Amino acid sequence: MADDALTLVHLYPDLMNVYGDRGNIIALQRRCAWRGIELEVVPVSLGDRLPTTACDLIFFGGGQDREQEVVSPDFVSSKGAAVRELVEDGTVVLAVCGGYQLLGHTYTTVDGEELAGAGVFDVRSPPGPRRHIGNIVIQAELDGEPRTLVGFENHSGRTYLGSGCQPLGRVLTGSGNNGEDGTEGAVYRNAYGCYMHGSLLPKNPHLADHLIGRALRRRYGSAATLPPLDDTLEERAHQAVVRRAGKLGAVRSGAW
């Protein structure tokens, strides 16, 4: 491993990979490469150990229920504690949907089975009566600046935040964590969880850079800043979703 590389651990890429979440990995890889930063992606799946000595970023995507049931015991027994320690140590984490739920205290499947999580986020996710499906736009604060984030949510779990973490943002269009309190996602130290697919990072380059910047500064100190990129296309896609979500209105919900 090169000394000046960043290491990204991709949790269960073979099992937790619905809704194009790998676009987040592609976005991080490209945005590092375009700045001459080497990003090594290490897949970590069933039975694997987390490489804790050199781990700058962790990505944990969403999965189908069946896969999530297989992942849950493996994650809690062999990786959960390590992820918690890494988060306490400032490691940058992005978890989407199923990954977000498994980083909370508990998650209940549609079949009523309660799965344990790693407890990184002070959140619980009981099942909801309806599925939240649709474009989502939220207002977040990144590096002290108000920024919109856009994505597509598709979840039946409702997530409720405890006092041990902050929401990622406030919902402008869509349902967010639970469709009730107007919050979406959770932030604890450098760990970010949310329900936003889309993929999330390509259309929110400011969030991608926020994560890379945090990881870089943690490893190389506060002088490590990211040179800006030409994000014309990304910005157009971001604005197009803001307009589209506004036009299509609130979330559509399914019976199952």
Added chain:
Amino acid sequence: MGARLTAALLTGRVAAEVSRRLGRGGGTVIAGHLVPRIDPAALTKVTGRLPLGSVIVSGTNGKTTTTRLISHLLGQAGLRALHNRAGANLVTGLVTAIVKQADLRGRPRADVGLFEVDEATVPAALLQIRPRAVLLTNLFRDQLDRYGEVHFVAGLWQQAFKTLPSDAALILNADDPLVADLGRERPQPPLYYGIGDPSVGISEPPHASDARLCGRCGTEYSYQIWFYGHLGHWACPACGLARPRPQVEAIGVTLRGDRGTDVRFRTPGGDFAARLALPGLYNVYNALAATACGLQLGLPLDTLRQGLESFTAAFGRLERITVGDRALFLALVKNPVGFTEVLRTVLAEQTTGPQARPETATPGRTLLIAINDHFADGTDVSWLWDVDFEGLQGRVATVVCAGTRAEDMAVRLKYALVPPQQIVIEPDPSRALDRALAVTPLGETLYVLPTYTAMLEVREVLQRAGHVRGFWQD
């Protein structure tokens, strides 16, 4: 005969005629709603009178092409099929089919029923049609926002099969563990089909598989080879569940780019070779499925071979149109695996066979990709990130992105390292087509890859310009 059935069919006809005159395309959904209100058993009664019974075809990818191919094979054998329109594959579409293809006494003007059925409609269709055979092509993630998960659909099918008479035949894709597994508990062994030529396979796993875990014990499957998404030669290392041996198998496959495919078929009745006009490995699966179905219906091998060779795809799923001095290749894209395969076919022409043009003659292809996010397309476009666009890098001159999600498509291409200056955003389908044709060199092909509703829009533009027939005259 039943007065109620006659009344129902008559009402249906009137509704269909009114809607036709109002110019609502050929989509006579109203008839499909009215008929069951008057005679709820209309579909069962009419299909029950088909001399050779009915076949139901379902699955994520290939069901339309497979159904059309079977219909063509039946035609070669001098048999008439009663079938629903492509895409009209909910119960209302099935009912509309009988309104149009039966007389007022409910006697079908056909020998065989042939129904393309939406995945989630399979249970209702099985109850009402009582088919002689059910053909399932494959199960991929498709518009996840509509059906949830592949296991959800597989579970629906498994439950529905309990209502099937025990003598109904199952025709299943052996290479898809999700589909093959459905035959495990049937009293009568299914008719399996699959690809047996490893030379057209891929030894690397697909990055996003829809069927990782064994249906019996939950262990991760191991594969010898992959052909198309999670279709391949699979086995469970723990419990021994494995790809069943297909009775109908493609034992030799030569892909000739978008010019077609040579296939050697092995069947219980003997081997034969056929030159298909259809390109791509996914069409080898469609040809296998149709061949297996033809055999189940008792068609002779010679008829099958002739039918396979004379079949050409139509209806936007795969079409070649001449537009002035340029060619237009139109192929529907609707999910990651299908889109990836279409790209493989588009790029294959350059490098396959001695007739391929030298690289210097074509600096790169011109593509028009139109992505809509309406209900019929799937409202979530996240799936674009699971398509392998990375192969386009260095091999395209211009990609015009159109549709309600043109901008998403453009970003996806940028991150697949297509240079931004080669990417054009033009959401309007008509203007996008003009721009794409303008940058396609004379004598070359423009590749148009739309999602479902975007395809309808593109076809409408082409139709107005007089390049294609009306969609509903099909």
